[in-house]
Amino acid sequence: MSIGMQQSWLLTLIPLTSFLIVSLFGKKLPRQGDWIVVLSGSLCFLITLLIIGDFQSFFHGHGFEPVGNNIYNFDWINIPNYLLIEYSTFVDAITVVMLFVVSLVGLMVIIYSIGYMQGEQRYHWYFSLLAFFLAAMFTLITTGNLLQLYLAWEGVGLGSYLLIGFYWEKQSAAEAAKKAFITTRIGDVGLLIGIIMLWRVAGTFDIQTIIQLAQESTFSDGYLTTAMIFLFFGAVGKSAQFPLHVWLPDAMEGPTPVSALIHAATMVVAGVYLVSRMLPIYTLLPIAQNLILITGLITALLAATMGLLAQDIKKVLAYSTVSQLGYMFVALGVGSLTAAMFHLFTHAFFKALLFLGSGSVIHATHKQDISQLGGLKNKMPITFVTFSIGALSLAGIPPLSGFWSKDEILLYTSEFGAIFYGLLLFAALLTAIYSTRLVILTFFGTPKDQEANDHAHESPKLMSVPLLILAFFATVSGFFIFPFVGNLVGFDSGFSGIVYLDHPHDFHIELSTMLVAISVSLLGVLIGYLYWLNADGRRAENAKEWAPEVRNLLLNNYYFDNFYQAIINKFILGLASIIAWFDDQVVNRSGIDGSAQIINYIGFRLKFLQTGKIPNYVLMMALGIILFSFIMVVNY
Amino acid sequence: MIALENFLILSTILFSIGFFGVLSRKNAILILISVELMLAAVGINFVAFASFFDTSQLSGHIFTLFVIAIAAAEVGLALGIIIRLFRDRNSVNIDEANDLKW
Numbered sequence: 001m002s003i004g005m006q007q008s009w010l011l012t013l014i015p016l017t018s019f020l021i022v023s024l025f026g027k028k029l030p031r032q033g034d035w036i037v038v039l040s041g042s043l044c045f046l047i048t049l050l051i052i053g054d055f056q057s058f059f060h061g062h063g064f065e066p067v068g069n070n071i072y073n074f075d076w077i078n079i080p081n082y083l084l085i086e087y088s089t090f091v092d093a094i095t096v097v098m099l100f101v102v103s104l105v106g107l108m109v110i111i112y113s114i115g116y117m118q119g120e121q122r123y124h125w126y127f128s129l130l131a132f133f134l135a136a137m138f139t140l141i142t143t144g145n146l147l148q149l150y151l152a153w154e155g156v157g158l159g160s161y162l163l164i165g166f167y168w169e170k171q172s173a174a175e176a177a178k179k180a181f182i183t184t185r186i187g188d189v190g191l192l193i194g195i196i197m198l199w200r201v202a203g204t205f206d207i208q209t210i211i212q213l214a215q216e217s218t219f220s221d222g223y224l225t226t227a228m229i230f231l232f233f234g235a236v237g238k239s240a241q242f243p244l245h246v247w248l249p250d251a252m253e254g255p256t257p258v259s260a261l262i263h264a265a266t267m268v269v270a271g272v273y274l275v276s277r278m279l280p281i282y283t284l285l286p287i288a289q290n291l292i293l294i295t296g297l298i299t300a301l302l303a304a305t306m307g308l309l310a311q312d313i314k315k316v317l318a319y320s321t322v323s324q325l326g327y328m329f330v331a332l333g334v335g336s337l338t339a340a341m342f343h344l345f346t347h348a349f350f351k352a353l354l355f356l357g358s359g360s361v362i363h364a365t366h367k368q369d370i371s372q373l374g375g376l377k378n379k380m381p382i383t384f385v386t387f388s389i390g391a392l393s394l395a396g397i398p399p400l401s402g403f404w405s406k407d408e409i410l411l412y413t414s415e416f417g418a419i420f421y422g423l424l425l426f427a428a429l430l431t432a433i434y435s436t437r438l439v440i441l442t443f444f445g446t447p448k449d450q451e452a453n454d455h456a457h458e459s460p461k462l463m464s465v466p467l468l469i470l471a472f473f474a475t476v477s478g479f480f481i482f483p484f485v486g487n488l489v490g491f492d493s494g495f496s497g498i499v500y501l502d503h504p505h506d507f508h509i510e511l512s513t514m515l516v517a518i519s520v521s522l523l524g525v526l527i528g529y530l531y532w533l534n535a536d537g538r539r540a541e542n543a544k545e546w547a548p549e550v551r552n553l554l555l556n557n558y559y560f561d562n563f564y565q566a567i568i569n570k571f572i573l574g575l576a577s578i579i580a581w582f583d584d585q586v587v588n589r590s591g592i593d594g595s596a597q598i599i600n601y602i603g604f605r606l607k608f609l610q611t612g613k614i615p616n617y618v619l620m621m622a623l624g625i626i627l628f629s630f631i632m633v634v635n636y
Numbered sequence: 637m638i639a640l641e642n643f644l645i646l647s648t649i650l651f652s653i654g655f656f657g658v659l660s661r662k663n664a665i666l667i668l669i670s671v672e673l674m675l676a677a678v679g680i681n682f683v684a685f686a687s688f689f690d691t692s693q694l695s696g697h698i699f700t701l702f703v704i705a706i707a708a709a710e711v712g713l714a715l716g717i718i719i720r721l722f723r724d725r726n727s728v729n730i731d732e733a734n735d736l737k738w
Contacts, residue, residue, distance in 0.1 A: 612737030614667075614730050615659055622655065 003047055004054030005070040005091040010047055011099070011138035014040045019131040026124025034114055037127040041107040044134065048103040055096050056490050059498070064093055071144060085205065090144030093499040094276050097341050098141040101348040102266050104473070106134050108466040109261040112356055115462035116257050116363055126166060126255065133159030137266050141273060145205040146195045149274070153191065153238065156267045157184050163262060164254040176250040183247040187237015191274075194231030197223070207277060214281045221285070228281055228288045231274065232295075239271025239325045242299040246560050248322055249306075252314040256359030259314060264321050264355050265348035272328045272344055279337050279501060293333025293416075297423055300326030302558065304430035308437075309554045312368050313358045316438050320394060321351055323427060330424060331409045334416040337501040339408035342481065345495070346401035350393040350474035356467055357387035361442060363463070364456040367449065370438065375447035379456040382464045384443045386471040391439045393474050395432035396521040401478030407517050408481070411510050425520050432524020437540075440532040481507050643684035651677035664718045664728040668711065675707045 003010065018040035022033040029036070058064055073088035091099075110130055117126055136155030143149045158181075165177030195205070201219050202210045214224060235241070240248035251263050262268070275282065275292060282289050300323050307319030324347050331340035360383040361376065362368055377384040393400035396407070406428060414421040447453035458464065479485045486494040497504040531540040544551065556562070650673055657670025679700040686696020722728050 610737050612734035614733075618658055622659075 002054075003050045005051050005058075006072045006089075007047070008051055008089045008091055008095075008099075008138075008142040009072060009087075011044050011103075011142060012135050014043050014047075015131040015135035015138065019128050019135060022124055022131060023128035026128060029124070032124035032127070034123070034127045037131045038107075038110055038114070040131060041103075041110040041134065044138065045103040045107045048099045051091060051099060052096055053490075055091065055093075059491060064498070073144065085147055086145055087148060088144035088206065089142040090208065091142060094273065094337075094341060095141055097345055097499055098269075098273055099138075101269075101345060102134070102137050102141060105261060105265040105348055105352045105470075106130075106137075108352065108470055109257045109356070112260075112359070112463050112466040113255075113257045115460045116359055117255065120255075122166070126163075129159060129162050129166070130258075130261070133163065133262060133267075137270075140270055144207060146198065146207060146210070147205040149207075150188075150192060150195055153188065153234070153270065156262075156270060157181060157188070157238070160184075160251070160262050160267055163258040164251045166255055166258070167253070170253070173253040176247075176253040180247040180251045183244050184237045187234045187244055190230040190232075190237070191234025194227045194229075194234065197227035197230065211278070211280045214284060224281070225285045225288050228278065228285055229291060231278060232282075232288060232292060235271030235274045236295060237271070238274075239268050239329070240299075240322050241271070241295050241326065241329060242302055243560070245299060245303065245322050246557075246564060249310075249315050249318040249557070252312065252318050256314065256355060256362055259318070260352040260355030260359065263318065264351040268321060268325060269328070269344050269348065272325060272332070272340060275329070275332050276337055276340055279332060279335070282332070283335050283501065289333055289335065291333075292329050293420070296326045296329025296331075296333055297420060298326070299323065300330060300427045301423060301430075304427045304434070305554055306557050307434045308430060309551065311371055313361065313370050313373070313438065313442060314355070314368060316370070316434060317351065317354050317358060320431065320434065323431060324351070324394075327406065327409050327424070327427075330413060330420070334412045334420075335501070336408070336412040338496045338499055338505070339405070339412050341499045342408055342495050343405035345480070346393070346405040346474070346477045349470055349477050350390040350400070350402055353386060353390040353467065353470035353474050354394065356463070356470065357383050357390060358442075360459040360463055360467065361387075363459055365449075365452040367452050370441040372449045372452070373442045373447075374445045375443070375453055376456055377443040379453065380443075380458050382458055382467060386464075386467040387443070388439055389471045390474055391435040392525075393478075395435045395525055396428055396517060397432075397525065398518060399475075399478065401474055401476070403517070403521070404478035404481050407514055410517050411513050414513055425516065428517065429520050429524045429527075432521045433528045436525045436528025437532050440528060444533055483507065640684060640688050643680055647677040647680040647684070650674075650680065662729050662731055664721065664730050665715075667730065668714050668718070672707060672711070675703055679703050 015037075018036045022029070022036050026033040055064070055070075058069065070091040071088065073086045075084060076087045077083065077085040110127070113126070113130065117123055120126065133156060136152050136159055140149060140152035140156060143152060161177050161181040164180050165174050167173045168177070198210055199205055201223065202213050204210065213219070219227075237244045248263060248268065252259055254263075282292065303319045303323035303326060307316050307323065310316045310319055324343070328340045328343050328347075331343060358368075360380065361373065364380060364383075365373065365376070367373055389400065393402035396403045398404075410421065410424060410428070413424050459467075480489075480495045483492070483494040483497065486492065486497065491498055493504065494507050496507045531543065553559070654670045654673030654675075654677060657673065658667050661667050661670060682696040682700045682703070684696075686694055686699075690696060718728055721733060725732060
């Protein structure tokens with residue numbers, strides 16, 4: 001049997017098996033079983049390549065004609081005429097892009113983790129969780145129906161929760177894990193409502209059928225808009241969009257490779273994936289689509305400003321992830337599946353690279369605060385070079401990958417409306433500034449903490465090789481937009497001819513927007529250089545006094561956390577105390593204890609019937625017989 | 637021929653006397669005798685009905701024979717219990733045998 005698109009269920013099965021083996025027997029296995037997870041990660045990557053090969057064979061010039069070969073399903077729960085739940089997998093262009101990202105970044109992170117987590121306690125548990133997460137993530141991206149998607153959606157949420165809280169002895173990590181799980185759960189409720197609403201009318205969970213029904217206007221417009229907005233709310237939670245973005249920066253409490261895998265490249269883009277998958281429906285609903293656009297725009301701007309002043313190397317990256325996810329939603333909001341998926345594709349590589357690079361820095365110095373770092377560029381040359389490639393790619397400097405994908409988004413947005421374009425350009429400027437600041441404060445200048453700097457050293461090969469591989473992809477993945485590069489790897493067209501919504505469009509260089517984008521990026525890098533590197537960063541020091549209110553606002557992340565905490569304290573805990581009172585007084589004391597007391601009392605009274613005197617019993621018996629005879633006579 | 641009613645009246649009187657005895661006597665042996673009276677009343681009923689309505693098969697007579705046989709077995713059992721009771725407490729007054737209560 002050859003492995004192709006129909007065998008994509010293997011991608012769920014293999015990591016899940018290794019999760020079971022390593023979590024149950026990991027302690028007894030040599031090397032605590034990390035090699036099993038590495039093996040399953042490599043196998044998944046291999047299978048992904050085979051699936052891509054199979055995908056190619058159904059790919060004719062512009063377009064992909066599957067004729068059922070990309071679907072695999074069996075009945076999972078079947079109640080005839082009422083409910084049919086299938087296990088199904090579905091592979092198309094979106095899936096293939098996601099598969100490549102998840103399996104490559106997943107494998108890199110697993111290999112990197114061997115070096116990074118060396119000697120940590122619960123080593124086998126960490127690796128088994130990575131495998132569990134990958135199993136859920138692969139299920140999420142290969143699923144063909146919404147219910148299975150929901151299952152996998154919760155699965156990745158659980159994996160994220162357990163990995164953020166991996167150092168659960170630390171109070172802050174335990175709380176961050178809880179926060180991440182509960183915040184995303186709020187969105188998940190919306191997702192579930194949306195799925196149920198779609199199912200009620202369509203009678204099926206199958207995504208392609210639902211899309212077809214929506215295009216045939218089976219749903220009323222208002223109903224469909226409501227359902228799809230609920231669905232989008234799930235994406236907002238998972239992809240950390242405004243107003244549910246608060247969990248992602250805190251999620252940085254987890255081990256750094258986890259941040260690279262889950263909170264940069266894979267799980268957080270699940271929301272983008274969901275909306276991309278449903279985009280044929282969203283394009284029918286202007287209200288829902290505008291909501292996506294505005295949410296993405298607000299998030300891109302807010303997060304970029306927050307990243308500007310963050311002190312923790314990982315939090316800067318977290319805010320930038322939130323901001324870049326906002327970009328992807330903007331692209332989806334203007335209806336460009338190509339731009340969104342392309343940015344997802346390139347962003348996964350350079351952001352995973354940045355996270356792994358920051359992990360390398362943290363590993364070497366045991367410091368995360370960028371005001372404590374500095375001067376590492378000669379100590380850690382590989383990390384420095386790869387991290388800079390990632391940062392410049394994030395900033396949008398050509399010819400690195402981030403430039404090409406961001407340019408696609410900017411191009412489509414400029415066609416959509418000038419104000420959106422302007423705001424997005426401003427966010428791009430901020431992105432360039434904070435990524436430059438991050439590199440300068442970490443690697444340039446004089447070390448702030450000489451002792452930590454003295455002990456710093458380049459990371460072992462297990463960590464630097466994944467960095468180099470990801471740096472390679474962060475550099476070249478952007479070229480995939482060119483048709484001739486697509487041709488090199490076996491497609492007749494570039495990215496825009498593979499992943500598209502209704503009809504493919506050919507990539508062309510729009511010189512004006514490209515020049516604007518390049519100049520904005522360069523301006524951002526220049527500002528970063530002038531403020532933080534030139535004259536020993538004195539300008540940045542002086543800038544602190546410019547507008548203390550704004551500075552405070554940014555340092556406190558627009559008081560979102562305080563606001564939510566206030567809501568939780570006043571409203572939710574108040575409501576909870578009422579429910580607790582009801583539970584204690586009504587349910588427990590009256591309902592459960594009360595009924596028991598009544599029975600107890602009745603029993604106490606009635607027990608005196610048991611006199612022990614035989615004539616009494618006989619009398620009762622006789623009375624009973626007389627009563628029943630009487631009833632029989634009357635009824636006769 | 638004596639009418640059916642007369643047999644029924646006899647058996648009712650006999651049953652009532654027996655029932656009254658069960659309720660009012662304190663002595664266990666007397667209660668047992670009263671129970672026998674009630675069984676005899678039932679037997680009269682069976683035979684009377686069978687003689688009047690089931691002359692071919694006589695199933696009532698056969699039933700009565702069974703009742704008498706079972707009553708004999710029951711008396712054997714009950715007397716055994718009463719003897720144990722008497723050995724235990726030197727009396728067959730059932731008012732004193734009231735340990736099984738609340």
